[in-house]
Amino acid sequence: MDRTAVADVTPSGAFARKESTFRNSFDVHGPHPPERDRYVLVVSLACPWACRALSVLHLKGLENVFKVVVTHPVWARTRPEDANDAHCGWVFVKPGESIANPAGVGHFVADGRCSSSAPEDAKFVRDLYELCGAPKEQRFTVPLIWDTKARTIVNNESSEIIREMNTNFNAFSSSPERAALDLYPEALRERIDDINGWVYHRVNNGVYKCGFAVTQEAYDQAVKDLFEALDDINSILSESRYLCGDVFTEADVRLWQTLIRFDEVYVVYFKTNKKFIHQYEHISGYVRELWQMPELRAATNMDHIKTHYFASHPSLNAHAIIPIGPDVNLDAPHGREGDYPRK
Ligand SMILES: N[C@@H](CCC(=O)N[C@@H](CS)C(=O)NCC(=O)O)C(=O)O
Structure with a gap:
């Protein structure tokens, strides 16, 4: 490699x-x-x-x-x-x-x-x-x-x-x-930059830190950081529809790319197996809502995703076996409409 x-x-x-x-x-x-x-x-x-x-x-x-x-x-x-x-x-x-x-x-x-x-x-x-x-x-x-x-x-x-x-x-x-459509609106820039900053280190790149670590200590630290961040995200999404309130922004596009790969790939391949995304009360509906946006769906191909990760790095998966499932139903109602914070 x-x-x-x-x-x-x-x-x-x-x-x-x-x-x-x-x-x-x-x-x-x-x-x-x-x-x-x-x-x-x-x-x-x-x-x-x-x-x-x-x-x-x-x-x-x-x-x-x-x-x-x-x-x-x-x-x-x-x-x-x-x-x-x-x-x-x-x-x-x-x-x-x-x-x-x-x-x-x-x-x-x-x-x-x-x-x-x-x-x-x-x-x-x-x-x-x-x-x-x-x-x-x-x-x-x-x-x-x-x-x-x-x-x-x-x-x-x-x-x-x-x-x-x-x-x-x-x-x-x-x-x-x-x-x-403005995915980086002036009024939300400070909040978007703040969220992007920690989501990049703890989640987007965080899953790679788990998967590409070559010592137990480095993996342990990366997994701890990742799941603490997911708890923070779940808590934000319990109070607002998107990461920066009721407006969909680039922060959501960036986070979602990691979340949609999580249950199918990272849980097994990067050993991020403390919890699946579909087990989070608020993140799970959010993932389905964004999946159901045609523009994001058009940019997503689970065959390419699974085939790439499981077959490309022989040092991590010698026989290129692509595991089954878990086949989460992303088309189920997302339930994210309505007012936030919830009554
Ligand atoms: N900072 C870059 C990172 C891109 C990146 O790491 N892409 C990976 C694919 S997921 C890649 O092409 N890796 C090739 C390699 O490591 O040689 C960005 O966000 O655009």
Whole structure:
């Protein structure tokens, strides 16, 4: 798992995610102005960070602005011809074609959601990073936005990509309502920033700290932090419909990507098994409500999610067995309508 996030652990065995390095904006007067038919959003439908961006793309009606390119869910060796280069990562595979996982296990067919081509005819996400001279410490991550005119990555940090989509492309939204939707409203910014800050460390990245820890101490600490945070979230959602009150914001998009993967993947794979999300009184209805929003559902694919995690990291799951269930009924009534705090 050389040069992937799985290898990013400190001497004490704790997972430490590296910073993204492409951080440009889509300013009208800058080198990457908002334009139609120019930018490609490269995602994996398994990746919670990428699916933030895809969700906001749908919420803001930007389907005709960004071309979306989807990787195969399973990682593969990216330089199989070089015995000294053991890197494994995202690969573009035409629908119908199949690959084995990095250990040569399995036979994973690309389904219809995988893209048949990628910018620059790249075979791997790594190729795009190398083409534009990414620094050595940069992991070959999704999401990224590729500029087909400048032939470079504009931004590969999901928290910034969603802000850019929220504000800079309104002239191209598919409807006035979608253009007017503000996921980061001025009046709530302080609250959103505060929630994002601790939700990132304790939940979004917190599940990875549990799953990628290589010592018992690091795992114990990560699990404790994660479940304390989930208790805090359950308590917030007992008093308000969304994280920042009765307005749906980017904080909800960001948190939900972790919650929707929790019961199906993280409980088993990252050993976050103190409790399932569907057992939380308030979080469970909230997860169903957001699942029932068409824009979030369109950005969610449980097959890609499960296949990616369980098959991509042989050091964590040698035989790439994908476990069953628990198949929570996300279409059940969510019961989140009405006034808060509840009487
Ligand atoms: N900070 C990045 C993190 C993105 C990230 O870690 N993506 C993972 C997929 S879930 C990835 O592409 N990993 C590839 C690797 O570690 O080599 C963001 O939020 O955009």
